[in-house]
Amino acid sequence: MTATDHDPAAPPTSRPIRTFHPRRGRMSGRQTDALDRLWPAYGLDVSDEPVDLAELFGRRAPVVLEIGSGMGDSTAAMAAADPDRDYLAVEVHTPGIANLLDLVERGGLSNVRVAQGDALDLVRGLPDGVLDAVHVFFPDPWPKARHHKRRIIQTAHVALLRSRLGPGGTLHCATDWAEYAEAMRQTLDADPGLVDAYGGFAPRPAHRPVTKFERRALTAGRPVADLIYRRR
Ligand SMILES: C[S@@+](CC[C@H](N)C(=O)[O-])C[C@H]1O[C@@H](n2cnc3c(N)ncnc32)[C@H](O)[C@@H]1O
Numbered sequence: 001m002t003a004t005d006h007d008p009a010a011p012p013t014s015r016p017i018r019t020f021h022p023r024r025g026r027m028s029g030r031q032t033d034a035l036d037r038l039w040p041a042y043g044l045d046v047s048d049e050p051v052d053l054a055e056l057f058g059r060r061a062p063v064v065l066e067i068g069s070g071m072g073d074s075t076a077a078m079a080a081a082d083p084d085r086d087y088l089a090v091e092v093h094t095p096g097i098a099n100l101l102d103l104v105e106r107g108g109l110s111n112v113r114v115a116q117g118d119a120l121d122l123v124r125g126l127p128d129g130v131l132d133a134v135h136v137f138f139p140d141p142w143p144k145a146r147h148h149k150r151r152i153i154q155t156a157h158v159a160l161l162r163s164r165l166g167p168g169g170t171l172h173c174a175t176d177w178a179e180y181a182e183a184m185r186q187t188l189d190a191d192p193g194l195v196d197a198y199g200g201f202a203p204r205p206a207h208r209p210v211t212k213f214e215r216r217a218l219t220a221g222r223p224v225a226d227l228i229y230r231r232r
Pocket residue numbers: 019020021067068069070071074090091092093096117118119120136137138139140152211212213
């Protein structure tokens with residue numbers, strides 16, 4: 001039987017619960033061009049293969065993983081301001097990836113790589129303790145209770161992310177969704193391998209760039225919460 005044959009007696013395959021919305025998006029000419037030219041040098045398809053970070057970046061430096069990099073504005077700005085660390089952005093949305101590649105070229109950034117696929121699969125392919133920081137900025141809030149199982153910040157995912165941080169490495173989350181912020185705090189507090197670096201919500205760190213999500217939230221009167229935890 002080939003992979004394309006369908007066996008009616010086979011049990012239905014269970015599909016993983018995804019933390020992202022499947023969506024299409026139009027790309028500008030600039031983004032299409034950036035994707036075509038820059039993907040071979042800076043892109044990585046998420047697969048089942050283990051990822052060798054030193055090989056990917058061509059050097060050994062502390063690595064920051066940016067989960068759900070969106071249009072890439074935060075990643076590009078932080079990488080430009082922090083040349084001694086490498087930034088691995090992971091996103092599913094192609095226009096966002098293309099936009100980040102364009103920003104990487106325009107900024108002359110050599111310390112950014114861009115992975116396309118599910119961040120959780122990417123993280124599973126990393127060895128333990130290899131990351132200096134994980135950023136989860138404005139993750140999809142999945143506000144309906146029946147969708148909470150899709151949230152990226154939940155017990156099993158946090159344990160996975162924490163395992164890939166080196167000792168003292170940071171897990172930094174930001175959200176403008178108050179109920180998610182509380183849920184994040186409870187989940188992060190309950191992880192035995194993490195310590196809350198600020199004993200509560202963190203003061204807004206200057207190194208986290210303001211993106212449209214934060215501007216929109218502040219305009220709507222929703223405060224933004226930062227949560228910064230360290231691996232023991
Ligand atoms: C609300 S946006 C925030 C974008 C960006 N962090 C910012 O602050 O501007 C959340 C992004 O996370 C991405 N995302 C959600 N789950 C993901 C996953 N498991 N792997 C990769 N990207 C994911 C979505 O595609 C979306 O672009």
